[in-house]
Amino acid sequence: MTPAGPRSITRLARIAFLSGVLLLLYGPLAVLALFSFNDQIIIALPFHAFTLEWYREALANTLVRESLKNSLVLATIVTPVSVILGTLAAFALTRFAYRFRGAVAVLVGGPLVVPWLLIAVGLLLFFSRLKMPLGFTTIGLSHIVVAFPLVAAIVSARLVRFDPRQEEAARDLGATNAEVLRFVILPHLAPAMAASAVLAFSYSFNNFVISFFTGGFELTFPTWVFSTLRHAQNVPIVNAISTLVSGVQLAVIVVAWLLWNRRARKLAGADPMEMLW
Amino acid sequence: MVARPVGAPRRRSPAGPFYASLPTAVLLLLFVGPMFILLYYSFQESSFGQTTGWTLENYTSILSDPTYGKVMLTTVVICTVSMAVMLALAIPLAYLLALRLRPKAELLFLLLLVLSEELNPLIRVYAWRTILGRQGVVNFLLTRAGVIDQPLDILLFSSLAVVIVMSTTYVPYTTIPIYAALKAVDPALLEAADDLGATFGTRFRKILLPLAAPGIFVAIILVYIPLYSEFATPALVGGTSGYMIGNAIQEQILEAGNRGVGAAMSFVLLVLSGAIAFTGYRLGRIRRLQATA
Numbered sequence: 001m002t003p004a005g006p007r008s009i010t011r012l013a014r015i016a017f018l019s020g021v022l023l024l025l026y027g028p029l030a031v032l033a034l035f036s037f038n039d040q041i042i043i044a045l046p047f048h049a050f051t052l053e054w055y056r057e058a059l060a061n062t063l064v065r066e067s068l069k070n071s072l073v074l075a076t077i078v079t080p081v082s083v084i085l086g087t088l089a090a091f092a093l094t095r096f097a098y099r100f101r102g103a104v105a106v107l108v109g110g111p112l113v114v115p116w117l118l119i120a121v122g123l124l125l126f127f128s129r130l131k132m133p134l135g136f137t138t139i140g141l142s143h144i145v146v147a148f149p150l151v152a153a154i155v156s157a158r159l160v161r162f163d164p165r166q167e168e169a170a171r172d173l174g175a176t177n178a179e180v181l182r183f184v185i186l187p188h189l190a191p192a193m194a195a196s197a198v199l200a201f202s203y204s205f206n207n208f209v210i211s212f213f214t215g216g217f218e219l220t221f222p223t224w225v226f227s228t229l230r231h232a233q234n235v236p237i238v239n240a241i242s243t244l245v246s247g248v249q250l251a252v253i254v255v256a257w258l259l260w261n262r263r264a265r266k267l268a269g270a271d272p273m274e275m276l277w
Numbered sequence: 278m279v280a281r282p283v284g285a286p287r288r289r290s291p292a293g294p295f296y297a298s299l300p301t302a303v304l305l306l307l308f309v310g311p312m313f314i315l316l317y318y319s320f321q322e323s324s325f326g327q328t329t330g331w332t333l334e335n336y337t338s339i340l341s342d343p344t345y346g347k348v349m350l351t352t353v354v355i356c357t358v359s360m361a362v363m364l365a366l367a368i369p370l371a372y373l374l375a376l377r378l379r380p381k382a383e384l385l386f387l388l389l390l391v392l393s394e395e396l397n398p399l400i401r402v403y404a405w406r407t408i409l410g411r412q413g414v415v416n417f418l419l420t421r422a423g424v425i426d427q428p429l430d431i432l433l434f435s436s437l438a439v440v441i442v443m444s445t446t447y448v449p450y451t452t453i454p455i456y457a458a459l460k461a462v463d464p465a466l467l468e469a470a471d472d473l474g475a476t477f478g479t480r481f482r483k484i485l486l487p488l489a490a491p492g493i494f495v496a497i498i499l500v501y502i503p504l505y506s507e508f509a510t511p512a513l514v515g516g517t518s519g520y521m522i523g524n525a526i527q528e529q530i531l532e533a534g535n536r537g538v539g540a541a542m543s544f545v546l547l548v549l550s551g552a553i554a555f556t557g558y559r560l561g562r563i564r565r566l567q568a569t570a
Binding site: 014017018021022024025026027028029031032035042046085086088089091092093095096097098100101104107108110111113114115116117118119121122123124125126129141142144145148149152202205206208209212213221222225226229230238239242245246249250253254257 | 291292293299300304310311312366386388390392396397399401448449503507513526536539543547550
């Protein structure tokens with residue numbers, strides 16, 4: 001028996017398995033994108049003819065525009081607030097000792113462990129108890145409370161790997177607290193903060209369940225998709241706008257990752273995997 | 278949870294509470310507050326937003342009603358089958374990524390996994406409708422190939438559809454923690470086992486699985502528990518046979534105005550999630566001890 005035979009079979013099986021996984025992950029999205037160019041209202045094979053009609057209709061649709069705008073504005077507000085709150089929490093959890101540190105850690109971990117549906121239901125009951133009208137503000141507050149613990153987890157993970165000798169060296173050389181923060185700690189944290197900003201943004205932009213419960217009649221992009229699909233089987237304009245949105249999301253993340261990768265290569269030793277987290 | 282960091286300076290200083298104050302205030306108000314309101318509502322008689330008095334009725338009604346029992350059973354079966362499918366995909370995938378692929382391929386594949394997770398999950402659910410529907414791609418191909426004469430209806434708006442969609446949506450979240458755990462395995466350990474004549478099965482059972490166990494535990498916390506509170510996927514592809522507890526909660530709270538019952542169901546689900554997390558944690562720890570022994 002030559003070793004080449006079984007080895008190439010293993011290799012083939014591996015390639016088949018990996019392509020299968022990719023097909024499961026990306027195949028449906030590719031089909032969705034394909035049908036967005038199909039010149040028929042019924043989404044079914046075989047293809048009829050190529051059209052851009054659905055894109056034109058989707059972009060002209062007021063609800064689509066309104067909901068996309070809402071989602072973008074929300075994510076743009078939620079992201080910096082979450083990064084600031086999350087970084088504060090990470091500092092509090094990793095750099096200092098005080099009486100209630102354990103309790104704070106449990107509190108910050110809470111929204112990461114409790115299922116989103118339950119947080120959403122709780123927030124809905126809470127806002128309606130306070131007679132707060134449901135809408136943009138309530139969705140934003142709800143996104144922040146779930147997104148910032150995520151940031152805290154990522155930034156903490158980076159902070160615990162901080163070499164305290166760097167800080168000591170800076171202090172020995174006469175750096176003030178503010179200078180240590182500005183020139184030593186924040187540069188060390190920058191990649192984790194950037195990665196968590198990307199995550200917080202896409203969390204807010206993609207979140208459905210919390211927006212659905214706490215939004216009242218205010219539409220975000222995911223709640224628009226849901227309510228449209230609930231009442232209709234196939235909607236080509238959803239294909240078109242989804243393809244567009246996913247394309248932009250993919251492009252933004254790939255570009256961010258490539259930029260990070262280039263920076264990482266420049267500063268040898270930085271880990272390109274970090275951006276993935 | 279997190280072990281005391283080796284390097285980070287941990288000074289006793291008023292700056293700690295200062296940094297903690299704002300995030301803590303936000304969480305107390307918008308996380309602890311709502312959880313208490315949820316608990317409060319679950320013990321209140323309520324109709325259309327008004328609470329009228331304390332009661333245990335909400336809990337007794339859901340625990341004694343066979344319909345909820347059935348919904349709960351459906352939920353457990355769908356979530357468990359989906360999780361099993363995901364682990365069956367994720368464990369070999371994590372193994373290939375961590376120990377078998379070349380670094381370039383490994384990085385590319387990881388990037389593809391993470392990327393797919395950044396896309397809107399609802400879009401993915403909708404995409405599967407195009408694949409699984411009566412006029413969908415699967416039925417089209419099977420009919421063309423002559424395997425079936427009539428399109429299969431069970432593929433969409435069924436519990437099967439929910440399993441297919443859920444188990445493909447969270448594969449990356451399942452794979453990455455297991456990958457991280459396996460990445461820590463010393464390849465020499467596997468080579469040694471190989472040299473001593475261990476079969477793949479033995480290596481898998483005695484080395485890989487115990488070392489992957491902490492990752493599997495994280496994957497369960499990250500994926501299995503959230504599956505229980507899914508409601509968008511079953512609402513869009515589940516039909517009646519895929520109706521899950523999340524749908525029941527949504528219906529009680531948003532459609533029937535039955536906040537007390539909805540809140541009680543939420544709490545039952547929360548307790549269940551806690552129980553799963555605890556069991557997973559215990560299992561993860563026991564496996565790890567065996568691996569080091």
